[in-house]
Amino acid sequence: DVKVTQSSRYLVKRTGEKVFLECVQDMDHENMFWYRQDPGLGLRLIYFSYDVKMKEKGDIPEGYSVSREKKERFSLILESASTNQTSMYLCASTQGRYGYTFGSGTRLTVV
Amino acid sequence: AQSVTQPDIHITVSEGASLELRCNYSYGATPYLFWYVQSPGQGLQLLLKYFSGDTLVQGIKGFEAEFKRSQSSFNLRKPSVHWSDAAEYFCAVGLLVGGSQGNLIFGKGTKLSVKP
Numbered sequence: 164d165v166k167v168t169q170s171s172r173y174l175v176k177r178t179g180e181k182v183f184l185e186c187v188q189d190m191d192h193e194n195m196f197w198y199r200q201d202p203g204l205g206l207r208l209i210y211f212s213y214d215v216k217m218k219e220k221g222d223i224p225e226g227y228s229v230s231r232e233k234k235e236r237f238s239l240i241l242e243s244a245s246t247n248q249t250s251m252y253l254c255a256s257t258q259g260r261y262g263y264t265f266g267s268g269t270r271l272t273v274v
Numbered sequence: 275a276q277s278v279t280q281p282d283i284h285i286t287v288s289e290g291a292s293l294e295l296r297c298n299y300s301y302g303a304t305p306y307l308f309w310y311v312q313s314p315g316q317g318l319q320l321l322l323k324y325f326s327g328d329t330l331v332q333g334i335k336g337f338e339a340e341f342k343r344s345q346s347s348f349n350l351r352k353p354s355v356h357w358s359d360a361a362e363y364f365c366a367v368g369l370l371v372g373g374s375q376g377n378l379i380f381g382k383g384t385k386l387s388v389k390p
Contacts, residue, residue, distance in 0.1 A: 196377070196378075203382065204382065205364070205383055206364070208377060211377060221377070253318065262320045263308075263318070264320070265317035267316055267317045
């Protein structure tokens with residue numbers, strides 16, 4: 164089975180900190196995605212990538228950036244964390260028509 | 275623009291009862307449709323998917339879904355619910371980019387509670 168691993172399940176960061184959320188997949192998928200999930204708002208796409216060093220903005224990219232230096236790793240960066248970025252962050256990867264495989268999520272709290 | 279609507283925010287059913295979760299989509303082309311389940315504090319797990327062919331799709335954990343083009347619907351069903359099915363369920367429509375799957379557009383989810 165494809166595994167998508169997010170490095171942290173829970174994170175607590177201070178306002179203004181630079182935060183890195185890491186995601187690694189082990190099946191050589193080309194496509195990777197970052198979503199945030201908030202109650203009542205569902206999943207919203209932040210950024211996605213179809214190839215190494217390639218990135219595309221999703222629906223809510225403001226305040227975030229991404230990095231994809233290697234095919235298996237897709238990092239989400241909060242340049243200066245703010246309290247409104249407290250959320251559950253979900254990484255996913257896919258190849259072809261198989262649907263997404265999601266990681267377990269990182270619950271980030273910004274204080 | 276593509277969209278997915280799950281009209282029920284929260285549903286409660288008794289254990290052993292049948293279940294139907296509704297999903298309607300808006301998409302200009304033939305859609306690729308998915309149902310995911312999320313247990314508390316976890317990521318999303320794929321239940322089933324529809325790409326083409328038979329409009330009744332079987333998934334894991336005894337779930338099935340039926341694609342009805344005329345109604346733009348992809349409702350999820352289970353004949354007999356178990357307490358372990360309590361979770362949040364998300365319907366999604368997939369977009370193809372260059373022949374490979376691109377973004378998924380998700381509905382806002384339906385939370386399922388199961389009464390003993």
